[in-house]
Every structure is written in structure tokens, then in C-alpha cells.
Amino acid sequence: MKIVKKNLKSQVDERGELTVAEIGHDIPFEIKRVYFLKDLKTDVPRGFHAHKALLQVMYCLSGKTNVLLDDGKNKETVPLKAGETLFIDKYIWRVMSDFSSDCVLAVFASELYDEADYIRDYDQFLESVKARKTHG
Ligand code: T46
Numbered sequence: 001m002k003i004v005k006k007n008l009k010s011q012v013d014e015r016g017e018l019t020v021a022e023i024g025h026d027i028p029f030e031i032k033r034v035y036f037l038k039d040l041k042t043d044v045p046r047g048f049h050a051h052k053a054l055l056q057v058m059y060c061l062s063g064k065t066n067v068l069l070d071d072g073k074n075k076e077t078v079p080l081k082a083g084e085t086l087f088i089d090k091y092i093w094r095v096m097s098d099f100s101s102d103c104v105l106a107v108f109a110s111e112l113y114d115e116a117d118y119i120r121d122y123d124q125f126l127e128s129v130k131a132r133k134t135h136g
Helices: 122-135
Strands: 005-007 009-013 016-020 033-037 046-051 056-062 064-070 075-081 084-088 093-097 104-109
Touching: 046 122, 056 064, 056 075, 064 084, 075 084
Parallel strands: none
Antiparallel strands: 005 084, 009 016, 033 104, 046 093, 056 084, 056 104, 064 075, 064 093
């Protein structure tokens, strides 16, 4: 599993900080939706699903979290802190946990919200990964 974690470019001057995310460079798809996660319970993990088609880039605006990525074969826990982005591919089970109390996440998504795109059962996720390998 390839982990794609980047820092967004920031311009800092005496007025403050300006941060840029460019399609093609920082975001490898056209963005159709952006959502934000904030006021997160520090000890309550979220996610526990994969997507069939959705591509996402998670951007940590402040604080920090850990993101577990699981491709059905390998699992990796990726620490994410303010200023960093993490690309999350389709058919990757994800769990976000250990939120700092000031953690704010923005998520750039390639598709509109569609509950039918979620795989929320882990055994079904493993079956889907197997089926994709078998049928290409
Ligand atoms: C993901 C991780 C990183 C909507 O109505 N529209 C939306 O665009 C989204 C993202 C969610 N919702 C509803 C669906 C649920 O009733 O908001 C509620 C909370 O969503 P969920 O439990 O899926 O939240 P997370 O934090 O577990 O997962 C979210 C995204 O849903 C998911 O795509 O990859 O963040």
C-alpha cells in the first residue's frame, strides 16, 4: 500500500498564513464535495468503512489525529498533523482516532455523498477486495 502524505504549500507573512491546494498537484482529482470534521470526541474513533469509487484527500487544518489505512492485506497507521494531507484511495478501510482536542479536518472528495458507495462491514470489505483481485 502506497501512503501519499504531503504538506500543502503555505505563504507566511506579517499578516498571517495562506495555504494552497491545487488540483493536479495536491489533489489528484476534480473536487465535487468538501466536508469538515471538528469538535471531535478525542477518544471516539470514526470511519470504519471503505468506499467503492470515492477518492479523497484529508487535510488537517489544526491539531492531529491518526488514520489507519487498510487495503485488506496491509494496515498502516498514519499520523496526520496540521498542514498535512493524506490521499485515501477507493477500497481502503479507514479509521480515524486519537483526535487532539483542537483537531479540525477538511476532506476533499471526488464524488457527491452517496451512501451506496460505502462498505461499512469489514468482512464484506475483505470479500470485495478478493473479488476485485480475482476479476481484475
Ligand atoms: C470518510 C471519512 C474520512 C452526509 O450527509 N454527507 C456527507 O457528505 C458526509 C461525509 C456524511 N453525511 C452524513 C452521513 C452520516 O449520517 O453524516 C453522518 C456522519 O457520517 P459518517 O458516519 O460516515 O462519518 P465518518 O467520520 O465516520 O466518515 C466520514 C465520511 O463519511 C467518509 O466518507 O471517508 O469521514
